Amino acid sequence: MGLRIKILLGFLILSFMLVIAGIWSIYELSTVGESVNNLLKDNYQSVQASQQMIDALEREDSGVLLLLSGQWTQGREILDSADEAFQKAFTIARNNLTLPHEDEYIAEIDKNYLAYKALWERPIVDTSRQGDISWYFSEMHKAFQTTKDSVKLLMVKNEDNMYSTAIELKNRAHRAVMPGIVAIISALVVTLIFIYFVNYYFVTPIIRITRGVKDFQEKEIPFKEKFETRDEISDLAESIRTLLAQLRSYETKK
Amino acid sequence: MRPHIIIRYIGIVLLFNALFLFISLLISIVQKDSALMPLAYSTILTTLLGLFPIVYVPATGNIDNKEGLVIVTLGWVLSCLIGTLPYILWGGGFTFTNAWFESVSGYTTTGSTIIMDIEALPQSLLFWRASTHWIGGIGIITFMLAVLPHLGKAGMILSRMELSALSMNNFHFRTRQILKILLLVYAGLTFLETIALVLCDMSVFDALTHSFATIATGGFSTRNLSIAYYQSPAIEIVIMVFMLLSGIHFGLLFLFFTGKSFRILLSSIVKFYVLAMAAGILVVTYKIHGTFYTGWVDSLRYAAFQVLSVGTSTGFATTDTSAWPYLTQLILIFFTLQCACAGSTSGGIKTDRILLFFMTLKKRIVQLQHPAAVVAVKIDGKPVDSDMVESSLQYVLLYLIIVFTSSMLLAALGVDSMTAFSASAATMGNVGPGFGMVGSMSNFSQIPDIGKWILSADMLLGRLEIYGLILLMGLKFWK
Numbered sequence: 001m002g003l004r005i006k007i008l009l010g011f012l013i014l015s016f017m018l019v020i021a022g023i024w025s026i027y028e029l030s031t032v033g034e035s036v037n038n039l040l041k042d043n044y045q046s047v048q049a050s051q052q053m054i055d056a057l058e059r060e061d062s063g064v065l066l067l068l069s070g071q072w073t074q075g076r077e078i079l080d081s082a083d084e085a086f087q088k089a090f091t092i093a094r095n096n097l098t099l100p101h102e103d104e105y106i107a108e109i110d111k112n113y114l115a116y117k118a119l120w121e122r123p124i125v126d127t128s129r130q131g132d133i134s135w136y137f138s139e140m141h142k143a144f145q146t147t148k149d150s151v152k153l154l155m156v157k158n159e160d161n162m163y164s165t166a167i168e169l170k171n172r173a174h175r176a177v178m179p180g181i182v183a184i185i186s187a188l189v190v191t192l193i194f195i196y197f198v199n200y201y202f203v204t205p206i207i208r209i210t211r212g213v214k215d216f217q218e219k220e221i222p223f224k225e226k227f228e229t230r231d232e233i234s235d236l237a238e239s240i241r242t243l244l245a246q247l248r249s250y251e252t253k254k
Numbered sequence: 255m256r257p258h259i260i261i262r263y264i265g266i267v268l269l270f271n272a273l274f275l276f277i278s279l280l281i282s283i284v285q286k287d288s289a290l291m292p293l294a295y296s297t298i299l300t301t302l303l304g305l306f307p308i309v310y311v312p313a314t315g316n317i318d319n320k321e322g323l324v325i326v327t328l329g330w331v332l333s334c335l336i337g338t339l340p341y342i343l344w345g346g347g348f349t350f351t352n353a354w355f356e357s358v359s360g361y362t363t364t365g366s367t368i369i370m371d372i373e374a375l376p377q378s379l380l381f382w383r384a385s386t387h388w389i390g391g392i393g394i395i396t397f398m399l400a401v402l403p404h405l406g407k408a409g410m411i412l413s414r415m416e417l418s419a420l421s422m423n424n425f426h427f428r429t430r431q432i433l434k435i436l437l438l439v440y441a442g443l444t445f446l447e448t449i450a451l452v453l454c455d456m457s458v459f460d461a462l463t464h465s466f467a468t469i470a471t472g473g474f475s476t477r478n479l480s481i482a483y484y485q486s487p488a489i490e491i492v493i494m495v496f497m498l499l500s501g502i503h504f505g506l507l508f509l510f511f512t513g514k515s516f517r518i519l520l521s522s523i524v525k526f527y528v529l530a531m532a533a534g535i536l537v538v539t540y541k542i543h544g545t546f547y548t549g550w551v552d553s554l555r556y557a558a559f560q561v562l563s564v565g566t567s568t569g570f571a572t573t574d575t576s577a578w579p580y581l582t583q584l585i586l587i588f589f590t591l592q593c594a595c596a597g598s599t600s601g602g603i604k605t606d607r608i609l610l611f612f613m614t615l616k617k618r619i620v621q622l623q624h625p626a627a628v629v630a631v632k633i634d635g636k637p638v639d640s641d642m643v644e645s646s647l648q649y650v651l652l653y654l655i656i657v658f659t660s661s662m663l664l665a666a667l668g669v670d671s672m673t674a675f676s677a678s679a680a681t682m683g684n685v686g687p688g689f690g691m692v693g694s695m696s697n698f699s700q701i702p703d704i705g706k707w708i709l710s711a712d713m714l715l716g717r718l719e720i721y722g723l724i725l726l727m728g729l730k731f732w733k
Binding site for chain 1: 257258261291292295298299302303305306307309310311312339342343344345346
């Protein structure tokens with residue numbers, strides 16, 4: 001193998017190592033971006049919507065209690081605005097189905113909320129239900145709790161996924177950094193070995209050839225340098241040996 | 255010493271590692287698992303690092319003993335370093351310390367692990383983990399032939415005592431031929447065990463990885479419960495047979511199975527090895543019967559598996575021995591220190607040295623009774639050189655000093671005394687599990703990071719027969 005190819009291969013190996021590490025780091029970093037997007041868009045939106053639904057449900061529960069105490073106007077006002085807030089949050093959650101079986105959770109919330117709403121839509125003030133605490137706890141509060149629990153289930157599912165995505169993010173970040181570190185250390189090792197090889201196979205032979213020629217010139221010591229490598233250096237040594245041998249025989253004849 | 259020649263051969267060692275990384279990569283591609291990129295990068299990097307010196311350094315067949323020692327020892331340490339790549343690049347719970355511990359444990363065929371949920375690892379990474387055992391086993395065989403003779407008489411006794419039937423004339427002259435024979439036995443045993451395990455209804459993947467671990471006397475399993483997962487007496491019997499065989503000198507196995515010599519049946523070392531195991535199994539069976547297992551068959555089944563597993567330095571488990579009676583734990587600790595025969599992939603002090611130790615005691619007793627008598631230490635009827643005896647006894651002493659020192663260091667880190675001692679003995683003997691926190695059904699994840707480095711050093715010291723590593727560190731050696 002020629003000197004040119006040997007040197008070129010050394011640099012190519014070094015470059016290839018760094019390029020591969022770079023490509024991988026870029027790939028991992030781009031997937032980190034995707035994971036962040038998933039975390040924010042898919043899960044955070046649903047968690048926020050679930051929280052808003054729970055807030056709305058609790059306001060509705062207060063509204064129901066106002067109706068029970070006979071305050072019709074305030075109670076209905078709170079119930080209408082809370083219902084509007086719930087519907088808004090519910091629509092966001094329904095349009096953001098990103099996890100497996102999430103649609104089943106949404107259907108469960110819908111079913112439970114409709115049942116709960118049916119209870120407080122019926123007249124309470126000036127009926128037998130006004131002030132009836134036992135009715136409130138046996139029917140109304142039970143329906144409220146069931147709806148709230150189903151919303152919580154949706155929230156927990158999204159929070160769990162957020163957690164696992166965050167762990168995945170941590171791993172991705174680790175994977176993006178590690179190839180770089182490994183490549184730097186490996187490149188350093190290859191560089192040191194490369195320097196050793198350049199010194200051993202290129203620099204030292206040239207020094208030996210120069211010294212051999214000098215010894216021939218000054219002390220008339222025959223040039224005997226030989227190299228095990230089959231490259232331009234061994235060819236050069238061979239040519240010099242032939243040249244100096246011819247020169248000596250020419251001088252002897254003279 | 256020619257550094258460029260050493261670098262070239264280390265390059266070849268790395269290329270051998272790259273081959274197994276590539277197979278793991280193929281598994282990852284087929285399985286479409288999460289280790290694809292870590293394995294791809296590790297394969298490319300290892301191939302490049304291995305190819306680089308081969309481009310520059312022309313091939314040479316003449317390697318002297320010193321160079322052989324450096325190639326094998328450095329090749330081993332660098333393999334351990336390369337072995338960490340798939341783990342640290344994959345991430346999970348692998349810090350560099352954990353990856354180093356796992357890799358060293360693999361290559362030294364120890365089988366101690368820091369992984370809490372092994373089954374959570376992708377199959378390709380599990381294959382790589384098992385491969386480190388198999389590559390390590392090949393390293394041991396090469397080490398026996400290339401390095402041990404260089405360690406003077408202490409090393410020669412182990413490599414020559416049983417090899418003499420294979421190379422009657424000159425050890426070095428026949429080295430290459432012996433290497434071929436031993437590798438043939440190694441690969442043959444792996445193949446046979448894989449077939450036997452598949453016939454016992456084990457999946458091909460599990461059969462292959464467990465065969466890698468058995469023949470290399472490693473102990474890495476692909477299951478959290480190790481062999482206990484399968485609850486199959488047939489699988490346990492197959493593994494026990496191959497564990498027992500893997501603890502015998504491979505040269506003797508070759509001669510026996512090819513019908514060239516039946517020295518295996520006459521060798522006092524093999525006899526001592528088998529009798530010690532049998533005695534251990536009987537005592538453990540008796541002690542655990544009635545307390546842990548109601549039937550004699552069950553007691554014998556678990557006792558035989560655990561004694562063979564520890565006694566051959568494999569480290570597989572079918573039950574939690576940490577809960578067993580103290581006497582049985584002490585018996586297992588004895589086997590953790592002794593292990594199997596020289597010339598196998600087993601670790602520990604080796605049966606050969608223990609036998610030599612007992613023979614020396616016998617000689618001393620006879621000399622006390624008959625002060626004027628000239629008594630020689632004999633093995634298989636042949637007298638053993640006094641220098642060899644002395645070197646072996648020194649080795650045993652040095653071995654125990656290292657075990658006690660690392661036990662004390664671990665205890666200083668806050669590890670309880672049983673865990674500290676058994677972990678040191680198990681890693682130094684390349685056995686794998688110990689007792690306490692590091693029992694047969696637990697792992698080394700609870701050991702502090704500094705402790706993991708101490709135990710990794712123990713694994714390397716034990717595997718490189720102590721002197722190998724010490725010699726390499728000596729300045730005089732490099733002059």
